[in-house]
Amino acid sequence: MSDVVEPVSETLVKRARAVLGRRNLVFVGLMGAGKSAIGRLTAQALSLPFVDSDHEIERVSRMTVAELFAAYGETEFRALETRVIKRLLQSGARIVSTGGGAYINPQTRRNIQKSGVSVWLNAELDVLWERVNKREGRPLLKNxxxxxxxxxxxxxxxxxxxxxxxxxxxxxxxxxxxVEEVLEAIAAMPPKK
Incomplete structure (x- = not known):
């Protein structure tokens, strides 16, 4: 079996765009699942803007996520995250990558359900560990x-x-x-009424 990946078909892109309409496509999952990398590539395939909620939080607060956790704790960080994601979702069709804990918040989940299609990038422990143990800046893993x-x-x-x-x-x-599997899963969804 070849590892060569053909470009995503234009037909698949059109089908996925038709299902999305003006809704956002929101990636959820644990740290290391690939939400930012896959989100960015999916945005390119769909010709939609991409935004990473953690980067947006850092931009508006002028602090890193790790600094926010250290200075204000997880509860305050999650409140800020909820506000930022709600604002991001109001801008129409775009691809949003969320932090690992964002979807756990019931209000954020409701906001995503209202204006978006959520995609869980599900990964096994060994895959996640291989990806996250190489990088610093994961406040929940500092133990x-x-x-x-x-x-x-x-x-x-x-x-x-x-x-x-x-x-x-x-x-x-x-x-x-x-990315192709994400687009296939979206294209297979029933259009929103």
Missing amino acids: DDPKGTLEKLMIERYPIYAEADVSVLSRDVKKERI
């Missing part, structure tokens, strides 16, 4: 057992992520393959 914490987050959050409109398995294949 003596970061892999155990990641596993605990999976147990707590996966049932909530499962409420997303579609789920796509994030794994170690070419990113373009995942």
Whole structure:
């Protein structure tokens, strides 16, 4: 089997765009699932703007996510995150990548359901760990057992992520393959009435 990935077909792009209409496409999932990378490539395929909610939070607060956690704690960070995501969703059709804890907030989930299509990038523990243990700046993993914490987050959050409109398995294949699977899942959805 070849690893060569053909460009996404124009037909698939048109079908996915028709289902989305003016709604946002919102990526949810744990840290390391690929929400930003896949979101950016999906935005390119659909010719839609892309925004990463964590980057937007950092832009408006002029602090990094890690600095916000340290200065104000997770509760205040989540309140800011909810406000920023609500504002981002008001701008019409765009691709939004959210932080790992965003979709866990019931208000944020309702906002996404109202104006978007949610895509859960579901990944196994070993895939996530391989991706996140190479990078600094993960406030929830700054402890003596970061892999155990990641596993605990999976147990707590996966049932909530499962409420997303579609789920796509994030794994170690070419990113373009995942983008194609995202577009196929969206194109297979019934159009919103």
